[in-house]
Amino acid sequence: MNHRVIARLDIKGPNLVKGIHLEGLRVMGKPEEFASYYNEAGADELLYMDVVASLYDRNSLKDIITRTAKEIFIPLTVGGGLRSIEDITEVLRYGADKVSLNTAAIKNPEIIRQASEAFGSSTIVIAIEAIKQNDGKYLCYTDNGREYTGIDAFEWAEKAQDLGAGELIVTSVDKEGTGEGFDIELTRKISDAVRIPVIAHGGPGKLEHFEEIIREGNADAVTVASMIHYDYVSKNKSQGEFKGEGNVTFINSGKEFGKINKAEIMDIKKYLSEKGIDCRYINE
């Protein structure tokens, strides 16, 4: 299997943002510009996550999806705040290829079955945001790790599969944005329990982390955000001043983030390939 390296772009209003533990969002730039760059740089897929999911302002997201879908011909998954079959229909119509659901599925698991019957399982990705508890259990949270559900992450993963999910994106809220590495235990237990592909999200800060999560965590795909965003920002500093939603101090300061090594997508793939892990990498 060729392991996918998926560029994840968290979106707030018109901006690409990045947080730690899914919070404290820093504005990084314009999502379409990053997306276009990552496409050329060899990303296997793009994942847009509307992290604020304001019900009042879907227009920014719509514009971002539409502009991306007309120019970029790799798979685009969109998630964040999708509540109903109508919401899913709408983002697919704008140009998304797949949708990612978390809160809506937890509140109403039947939506997984309805959506997979209407659009095909392969269109429906279930996002699991897990936090490890003191007793060692992993529980699901919603709303970027803020809302407790009490649902066991491993039981939910199997249930989501049985209801028709095509893939799972497994987020460790504890690791997200930290650069400490993915949560291997969480990913491995879910990947081993299901027959559908599992995408690991949250925590990579250096190349070794990708090898680790594939070999030890049995991840079928990985997402990467901070490492490639900081790399892009360091190479494209002249994007002008950012205003509007989110914390713009960071991007306007030109500083770097110490815990995370910068990397190009191809650096990650070259590394994996050299370690004997199959991925879409053409050695030229």
Next chain:
Amino acid sequence: MNEEKKYQVAIIDYEMGNMFSVDHACKYVGLNSIITEDKDVIMNSDAAILPGVGAFGNCMANLNKLDLVSPIKDFVASGKPFLGICLGLQLLFTESEEFGLSRGLDLIQGKVVRFPSENTVGKKLKVPQVGWNHIYENKQNENHWGNSILKDTTSKEFMYFVHSYYVKPDNDNDILTLTNYEGIEYCSGVKKNNITAFQFHPEKSGHEGIKIYKNWVTEIKNFKEN
């Protein structure tokens, strides 16, 4: 006005899944694409695409309900370029083992089978296959490739796949490309007369996929002008 715009392509809409990425790709290469379930629009187009995701049985039921089976067969018989993508490849076959046995369009003889849960060495297979995989030529019929819309594509190029089932043509000559998923070699593309169909999604396979669409435009042009 772009010269290629004169070629009208019907993207056959049978209310299953997402046609928009196919539409975007057609427009990107300059085709005048129309998402339609109207028989007359389909028959009057210069070329047609059968896309699709979802379950084989549901899709065939919808094609029957919308009375699209005969128009598709008539269109193929007209000799105009016809492209099948993903489930649109599988539907061309005789039958599928999905949910018992479902009859297909039988434009290409053979059947549609599911990936097993384990490969031959007992390793668990993740199904659906989601991601990029190589396509390569069918050795028994190597000149197929160069005479197809893959003529500018290198053997072993990566394409994007999402599927749980794959096709098994009865006739080896119909096989255009092969792919290997975890030790299981299967047919990932067919060519039979004016039909070209792929299990992978060229419209999701980056620049390499768009190249295939561009060559299809040339095929449409050649058919129309000759």
